[in-house]
Amino acid sequence: MEEHFLSLESPKFETIVVILDASESAENDWAMIVDSAKKIFQKTPAEIKKRLFFLGNSQEYDIEDFEENVSLWRKQNNKRGSFISPVLMTVNNAKIVIIGSGIIYDLEDWADNHKSTKILLVKMSESMRGTHEIGTEIDKDSFDGHQLANPIHSIQIDGEDFMPYYWDNPDYSVSFEGSIALNSSNLKNYSINIAAFGTNIKAKITKSEGKEKISLTSAESHSTDIIELIETNGKSWEKLSSDEEKLFNEHTRADVIKCPTCGCVISGPLRCHNEKGSILGKPIYNSLKEIRGFVIFKDLPEGIYYKQYNPEIIRIDENSVAINKKAKSVIYRYDTNKKKWIQYEDLKPYYPLKGGYYVSIT
Numbered sequence: 001m002e003e004h005f006l007s008l009e010s011p012k013f014e015t016i017v018v019i020l021d022a023s024e025s026a027e028n029d030w031a032m033i034v035d036s037a038k039k040i041f042q043k044t045p046a047e048i049k050k051r052l053f054f055l056g057n058s059q060e061y062d063i064e065d066f067e068e069n070v071s072l073w074r075k076q077n078n079k080r081g082s083f084i085s086p087v088l089m090t091v092n093n094a095k096i097v098i099i100g101s102g103i104i105y106d107l108e109d110w111a112d113n114h115k116s117t118k119i120l121l122v123k124m125s126e127s128m129r130g131t132h133e134i135g136t137e138i139d140k141d142s143f144d145g146h147q148l149a150n151p152i153h154s155i156q157i158d159g160e161d162f163m164p165y166y167w168d169n170p171d172y173s174v175s176f177e178g179s180i181a182l183n184s185s186n187l188k189n190y191s192i193n194i195a196a197f198g199t200n201i202k203a204k205i206t207k208s209e210g211k212e213k214i215s216l217t218s219a220e221s222h223s224t225d226i227i228e229l230i231e232t233n234g235k236s237w238e239k240l241s242s243d244e245e246k247l248f249n250e251h252t253r254a255d256v257i258k259c260p261t262c263g264c265v266i267s268g269p270l271r272c273h274n275e276k277g278s279i280l281g282k283p284i285y286n287s288l289k290e291i292r293g294f295v296i297f298k299d300l301p302e303g304i305y306y307k308q309y310n311p312e313i314i315r316i317d318e319n320s321v322a323i324n325k326k327a328k329s330v331i332y333r334y335d336t337n338k339k340k341w342i343q344y345e346d347l348k349p350y351y352p353l354k355g356g357y358y359v360s361i362t
């Protein structure tokens with residue numbers, strides 16, 4: 001099985017280029033043009049870069065001075081024709097919004113250029129593209145300035161035989177429908193580091209307009225070794241009390257693991273189910289009462305240490321993981337004949353990882 005340590009950096013927003021029509025054909029709509037431009041400047045998030053131009057002019061204007069100077073800028077640009085080329089030749093990698101009225105004469109010259117797919121024409125009175133199907137033209141009434149940010153709605157990470165066993169962004173969750181995937185939606189920060197089995201691992205990004213698929217960057221310098229992942233991430237180790245240490249030593253040497261209070265057999269979470277007043281059961285280690293999910297024990301000469309393992313999947317050997325599923329944990333093994341992950345038995349308490357490390361669920 002291939003194993004990878006991969007990174008996804010939260011995708012950046014596109015720049016928005018706003019182009020105003022100060023020509024005679026838009027004269028009667030000028031107040032509305034200014035208004036629509038203001039909507040864009042105010043409503044798009046601050047982290048999105050915005051640039052301002054006029055039709056027929058490659059010079060960029062400073063949006064900071066928009067209110068005070070826009071009338072003067074209009075006069076400067078009033079006699080220029082309605083041409084888009086001077087601006088399109090200047091800008092790259094941007095959403096282009098043209099606010100105006102009446103035909104843009106050279107728009108069809110850009111029909112085969114990829115930039116034309118990013119053009120949004122906000123029509124005041126008359127169409128700016130006429131009969132040419134270039135860009136998208138919408139009416140001023142259906143424009144509110146919001147549509148431009150093209151925010152990410154969701155990201156799904158999956159791949160062939162994909163099985164993540166470590167990730168550092170808790171806002172991602174695992175789904176098991178069909179194939180295994182890591183999902184997130186409506187986040188401010190989509191960045192994530194992952195350790196996973198599988199090949200061809202990709203992120204499917206759904207934006208409010210369109211979808212894209214990107215490969216994750218492999219971070220060769222990072223180890224996929226589970227012990228290193230445990231040691232270098234999460235909270236620091238805590239020490240069990242001496243009574244708890246005794247219990248741990250008894251349990252890890254016993255064939256049948258029994259509750260220290262009532263003697264019931266413990267085969268899953270480290271909890272007693274005969275204790276009244278607790279739905280989940282009472283933790284048999286008082287030190288672990290705040291921990292939900294996987295706990296790692298480390299057996300050292302000076303004592304037994306523990307810490308939580310946050311992801312809901314952990315690697316237990318070279319072709320197996322344990323998945324935390326509502327108060328129990330189930331082992332999945334990769335079947336090389338069937339070429340898929342198959343569910344096996346429940347994870348037993350104190351499952352040995354290696355070198356004195358054990359995993360349980362609480």
Ligand SMILES: [Zn+2]
Binds near residue numbers: 259261262272274275
């Ligand atoms: Zn008990």
